[in-house]
Amino acid sequence: MSLMLDEIAEQPAVLEKTIRQETAKLKKLGDFLHNKDIDLIVLAARGSSDNAALFGRYLLEITTGIPVSLSAPSVFTMYNAKLNLKRALVIGVSQSGEGVDINQVLKSAKKSGAFTIGITNQADSLMAKIADETLLIHAGREKSVAATKTYTGQMLHFYLLASILGNKKIDFQRIPQFTNEVLKLKPEVEELVQRYVFMENCVVVGRGLNYGNSYELALKLMETCYVVAERFSSADFYHGPLAIVERRFPVILFAPKGITEKSSLDLLKRLKELHADSFSITNDKKVASLSSRSLFLPENIDEFLSPIPFIVPAQLFAAYLAEAKGIDADAPRSLSKITKTI
C-alpha cells in the first residue's frame, strides 16, 4: 500500500472537515466581497493546484458571470508587467503555500489594488501571510509527492467560493458522501489496471467542469506511472491531435451524465471508427456501452457536482497502475514535493 492510496481514502473526511471548519469564515467573506465591485477573477497556481484552478475557472464563470483569467506567472516574474487589477479578485492556489512565483503574483496583485485570497494546506505558509484572506484545506500533512487530498480540497474551496459569489444554490454538502461511495470502486480499479500495464502513451479527455480533471489524471499518469499522457478537451481534440490515434491507442474520458453527454458520445463514436481503445469514467449508460472499458459511478451524481467524485477513481487508477508497473508512486524519480519555481 502506498501513502498515495492512504491519502486518496482520506478524502471524504478531509472534505467534510474543510466544510465544517471554513463555512463561518466564508459567510463573512461573502458579505465583504458583495460590497466590492469585482469584475474579474484571476487564478494563479502551478501543477495539480493549477488543475484545480482550471476547474475553478469553469465553475466560477458559470456560477458568477464574472470573467476568470488563469494567471501566467511569468508575466509578473520575468517580464515585470504591472497589470491593472483594481477591480479584480486574485486567488493563489498552492498546497504548500510556498510556491515562489505564485506568491509573487499575489504580492504584485495587492500592489495593483486587487483583493487577494490564498487557498492552501499550510496555515503558517508565506501565502497565508501575503494574502488578504486565507482559505484552508484541512488535509493534514500530505506525505505522498502525488497530490490527491489537497487537489480535491482545493476544488471544494472553489465550490464554497462559488456559493458565496454566485446566485446558484450549491449542494456541496453532498460531495463528501459521493466521494465516499466512489471509493467502493477500489477492488474493480485494482483489477482493471492490469490491462494497462504496458501502456506507454495515452490521451485524457474531459470537458467543461471536468476539463481540469483531464489535466490532473494526465499529470498523475506522468508523475506516478511515467506514461506520456496528453490532455485535451474533447472539442480541441478534433483540431489536430486526433491524428495521433492509431488502432488500440488508449483514450481515457471523464464523461458524466448530463450537459457534456453529446460531446462524449460523438468522440466515442469517432474513436470506435478509428479502432482506438477507450476507457470512460462515467455514470452514463450510453457512454459505458460505447466504451472499450469503463468505471461506472453512481447515477445520482449530477454533472455539476461530478468533478470531485469523478477524479477519485482516476487517482486510484494512477496509484494502482504505478504499483502494477513496479513504480513507487510516493517518490517518483526526478521529483520533490515542493517545487519553488521562478
Place this chain on the structure above:
Amino acid sequence: MSLMLDEIAEQPAVLEKTIRQETAKLKKLGDFLHNKDIDLIVLAARGSSDNAALFGRYLLEITTGIPVSLSAPSVFTMYNAKLNLKRALVIGVSQSGEGVDINQVLKSAKKSGAFTIGITNQADSLMAKIADETLLIHAGREKSVAATKTYTGQMLHFYLLASILGNKKIDFQRIPQFTNEVLKLKPEVEELVQRYVFMENCVVVGRGLNYGNSYELALKLMETCYVVAERFSSADFYHGPLAIVERRFPVILFAPKGITEKSSLDLLKRLKELHADSFSITNDKKVASLSSRSLFLPENIDEFLSPIPFIVPAQLFAAYLAEAKGIDADAPRSLSKITKTI
C-alpha cells in the same frame, strides 16, 4: 515538396502584405479603443489559432497592462453562461472565420456589451460579419491542413494590436525580414530530421512569449508526424511531468537569447543529468552548447520579436520530419481543414 513547405516559404511575403494593408485600419481602431474604458481582453480560439492566442495573451498583458483571459468556449456554448463583459475587448481568432463555437462566443460577448474583433483569413466569413471590426490576414488560401502562414499572420496581428493598445514602440516591421533569414535554415533542417525519424514521443518546452510556440510545434508534430508530443512551460515541467524523462527522451526547446535564458539553461542542465536528448531552437550560444542538437538563428533577433521567426524552423522541422516518416503533411489521417466544433 508538400504544400505545407510552400506555404511556410510564403510567410515573409504574407507578413509584409498584412502590415501594408492593415496599418491604416489599425490606426483608426487605436484612436477608437483609447476612448473606451477597456479593463479586460478576452481571446477566443481553437487549434493553431488558440496557440496564436496563447502568444497574444502574454504579449498583450506585457505591453498593455490590461489583464487577458483565454476564453473557455464551453462556458458559453454548453453552460449558457452570461458573462459580464461590459468593459471587455473580445477577440475571436479563426483561420476560416467559420468556427461555430468561436463565433458563438463573439455573439454572446456582443450581447454582454463587449467590443468585438475578429482575426481571420476570410474577409467574407461569418466571423467578419459578426465582429465589430475585422483584422485580415492576407495569406491567400491555405491549402495544407497544417496551418503555418495563417498562424504567423495571426501572431502578427497581436503585435499590431499591442502597438496601438500599449505604450511600447514595437518594431514589427523587422519581422518579415527576420522570417526571411531563418528560412535559410531549410537545408540544415532537412538533414537534421533524419535523426528523429523513429521518435514516437517528445516534450516541447517554451516560456513566456514563446510558450504558445511550444503548443504549436507539439500540435504540428501530432497532426503531421503522428508523434505524441506534450507541451509545457519550462516552469510547469518541473511539477510532475519531468518524471517521464528517461535516458534519450527527446525534449525540444524554444530558447531565445534574453529574458528566458536562465530558465532554459537550468532546464538543459537538469536534462543533461537525466541523460535526456535536448534539441534547442535558439540564438543563444550558451543554450546551443548545452543542447544535444540545436538550430541556430541570427543573434540580432530580440526575444520580444522572436516568436514569429522562431516558429519557422519548427514548422520546417515538422514538414520535413513528416516527409522522412513517409506521411503526407498536407492531408493527415482523420483530419479536415475546417473543424466546426460545438
